[in-house]
Amino acid sequence: MIKLLIQPVAIVIAILVAPLAWAQLDRLENPINDSTVIYRADYFAEFLPASASDMISRIPGIGLAMRRGRGGGGRGLGSGEGEILINGQRITGKGNTGQSLLSRISADQVDYIEIIRGTSEELDIRGSGQVINVVLLDTPSRSNTTIEVNADRLRDGTLDPGGQVSFSGQTGTFNYLFHVEAESRSSNRLSKEFSFDPDYNLLETRQEESNRDQTDYQTSMNLGYTFETSVLQFNALYGKSNPPSDLTRTIHDFESGTSRRQREDNQADRSNWEIGGDYEYAFANGGKYRFLFIVNDREFEFSRQRFDVSSDAESKNLFLANLGRDRERIARTSYTWNLSDTQGVELGVEAAQTIRDSNLRLGLDIAGTQSPDYGNLVPVAINNSGSTVEELRYETFAAHNWQLNPKMSLESSLIIETSTIEQSGDVSNKRDFNFVKPKLDYRFDITPSLQLRAGLEKDVSQLSFSDFSASVDGSDEDQDTQAGNPEISQEQSWRYEVNLELRLPDDIGVVNSQFFYRDMEDVIDRIDVSPNPDDLQSARGNIGDGTRYGLNLDVSVRLAMLGLPNALLTTGLGLRDSEVTDPFLGIKRRMRNNGRWSARMSFRHDITDLALSYGLFYSNNSNDSSGRVAIDIIDIEQRKNQPNLSAFIEKKAFGNITFRFDAQNLSDNEFCRTRTRFVGATAAGVVEEIEDFCSGNGLKLVFKARATF
Incomplete structure (x- = not known):
């Protein structure tokens, strides 16, 4: 199957690309030493873009850089791989990131966009891919307001409105962006299930329709101030959502020849906030000091109630409630300096505290004493249903960037990680971990348009703390909960990559x-x-x-x-x-x-x-x-x-x-x-x-x- 797919794709690529590649190589008799591709604002003028996101969508191959984003689920702040820079600076956030700002920055504020294909200690980014840097106009004063309204039409005819407002600008060396939005996330879902015995005789059918009425509210701000030798940035975000959902289910039992109906009343309440910032100071000797921090908090509460419905009454047979809170506090500091014209070094340390509180309650319509805390049903004991998991993690890191010659660069780094994970509550457990994580990133600009990238890295995954304790099983009606595992450990891997890119x-x-x-x-x-x-x-x-x-x-x-x-x-x-x-x-x-x-x-x-x-x-x-x-x-x-x-x-x-x-x-x-x-x-x-x-x-x-x- 793989060979059948590779052959036609390779033929199509060869037909389209070969003459263009030959022409390109023929033009590059005097290659220049520049692996950064720059798109100035006038490049996009004929497309009449509304935002920085619109501008980026017109760049060929931009997805190669965008896909490497780690999103908000990475371990700590880390090397920033895949993050989008604004004016050469990282946005210190998990929900409020550089990529999320692209649709909020109006196109008339963008000076140029860089696709950085090389490596540099100046970027505060360590990644095996490319880096996108959106550079804004540096003017004494600018400001604008962007308003967007929208409406979603679902399959069942439901119309859900939404909208957002952004206000951004610059006054002297102070820049700002304020944003507020109400975004619809409603859905109408139809499901069907057919159950058979081992001989494929039909036993039962289930038909479901679920409706979720959801609007996510969020407000954020990004502030920055540029001093003569330093840059200070601060950002914050707050989000809120409480989407109710209802479900109706019809069950036909072909063994007994009967039908029955059920309905579910599900409630959810979520809120989150984060505050982040960074400070960078440039010394006279060319060295740079950086400090980044982030504090975030997310709370959620979900309840599910299922009822058997008859023609004149209904009776509750299931109550399931899941409450949780996630908190994270991270600080990262480093110092960067040049050993020579072709070599740079970064040394630093990162500390992070991650805490998850969780509680799961299950009530059933069985014999026993009913409780209002369990939906007036009988409480059912669940092993490892309430716990607090806390991780304290420290990373000491060093990175060396070496321009071997005008066409080749090598970036090497080493991270030493130590951490302690402690679980308390229904289960008490404490474990210590130590990891050594080296990384090599080699790049060879064969020509200014043809680049070879090769990388080697030891990677340690981020554990999901929801795996430590019992949780809701939302995909199986026969199993309401899933067990937790206090002994789960980080997944580790040696990662090897080779890329060949032709522009x-x-x-x-x-x-x-x-x-x-x-x-x-x-x-x-x-x-x-x-x-x-x-x-x-x-x-x-x-x-x-x-x-x-x-x-x-x-x-x-x-x-x-x-x-x-x-x-x-x-x-x-x-x-x-x-x-x-x-x-x-x-x-x-x-x-x-x-x-x-x-x-x-x-x-x-x-x-x-x-x-x-x-x-x-x-x-x-x-x-x-x-x-x-x-x-x-x-x-x-x-x-x-x-x-x-x-x-x-x-x-x-x-x-x-x-x-x-x-x-x-x-x-x-x-x-x-x-x-x-x-x-x-x-x-x-x-x-x-x-x-x-x-x-x-x-x-x-x-x-x-x-x-x-």
């Missing part, structure tokens, strides 16, 4: 290939934590060693050869494989959620004469492999993905108002799953029931109007 002449496009290999230990998956043979339970834990490897091919090219100079086609194909030993069956298999291939394609065409743009996005994934099979202690799931297709059209009119219409999930994509349940343990192989399940949100239409003043 085509006249900004026609970018071609990139990446090979990766992961040599892993303490792989995290489901393991057996059963207290006894009559009470089979599983939890996330470490299953031993494993490997992952693959090839990513990406092409982003303007279609000038087809007479469409302002049309951008971006395609990507990922081929991968993996191997671990399954803890339940003792067999070699692929890793969970690691299919053999994935493909994606996006197309955007700007008709500048009409101030009109349109485009589409398509993605698909493999299904027929053990990488889509999830083996657990009492069941096996075969997960099936379907193609996803979305499209948009955008028009600028009435001066500076941009109208946009999105059609999401045009293909009516659904998530499907076949679950095989067993009598007793999966390893015994005695099939009890087979369930075919599919669920989807259907088509969603979104209308937006945006104006900048």
Whole structure:
């Protein structure tokens, strides 16, 4: 299958790229030493962009840099890999990041955008990919206000409004950005399930419709002040959401010939805030001191109540409540200086405290004493249902950046990590960890447009503290909760990567290939934590060693050869494989959620004469492999993905108002799953029931109007 996919893709790439690459190499008889690509504001003028995000979307191959973002779930502040810089500075936040600011910065405030393909100790970024730096105009005074309103139409006809307002500018050396938004996240989901016995005789059908009425409210600010020899930045964010949801379920039992109805009343309440900042001071000798910090707090509460419904009454049969709080406090400081014209060094330390409080309550309609704290049902004891998990982690790091010659650079770094994880509450446990994490990043500019990148890194994953204690099982009606595992450890891997990137002449496009290999230990998956043979339970834990490897091919090219100079086609194909030993069956298999291939394609065409743009996005994934099979202690799931297709059209009119219409999930994509349940343990192989399940949100239409003043 892999060979069948590689051959046609390779042929298409060769046909499109070979003549362009030859022309490019022919033009580079006198290459220059500059691996940074700069797009000035006038490059985007004909596209009439409204925001920095609009500008970036017109750059060929920009997804190669954007995809490497680690998001808000990384360990501490770290090296900042994948982060987007604003004026060369990191935004110290987990929710309030450089990428989130792109849609809030109006296009008329951008001076130029850099794609930094080299390495430098000056950036405060350590990554094996590229870095995006958005540089704003440096003027004595500027300000503007951006307003966006939107409306979402769901499959059931529900209309949900939303909007956001941003106010940004600069006064002297002080810059600011204030933002407030109310964003709709509502959904209407239809699900169906068919249950069969081992001989595929129909036993039961279930039909569900769930509606979630959700609006996320958020406000944030970013402040910066530039002194003569230093820069000070401060940012803050607050978010709130309390989405109620309801569900109706109809169950037809074909063995008894009866039908019954259920409904669910689910409530959620979430809030979060974060404060971050950084300070940078430049010494006269060229050295730089940096200090970064972040403090954040997230609280959530979820309750689920299920009722059996008859013609004249209803009775509650389930109450499930999950409460939690996550807190994080991080500080990072470093000093950078040059050893020579070609070498720089950074030394520093990072300290982080992470705390998670959790409590899970389960009430059932069984014999016993009812409690109002359990929805007036009978409390059911859950092992390890209430706990506090705290991690104290310290990292000492050193990085050395060496420009070997005008075409080659080598960045090496070493991190020594020590941490203590302590769990208290229903379970008491304390463990110490020590890791040594080296990294090498080699880059060779064969020509200014052809770059080879090779990297080696020891990686230690961030543990999810929700795995330490019991939690809600939201995907299985027969199991309301999942067990926790106080002994889970960090997944570790040696990561090897080789990239070859070619930037085509006249900004026609970018071609990139990446090979990766992961040599892993303490792989995290489901393991057996059963207290006894009559009470089979599983939890996330470490299953031993494993490997992952693959090839990513990406092409982003303007279609000038087809007479469409302002049309951008971006395609990507990922081929991968993996191997671990399954803890339940003792067999070699692929890793969970690691299919053999994935493909994606996006197309955007700007008709500048009409101030009109349109485009589409398509993605698909493999299904027929053990990488889509999830083996657990009492069941096996075969997960099936379907193609996803979305499209948009955008028009600028009435001066500076941009109208946009999105059609999401045009293909009516659904998530499907076949679950095989067993009598007793999966390893015994005695099939009890087979369930075919599919669920989807259907088509969603979104209308937006945006104006900048």
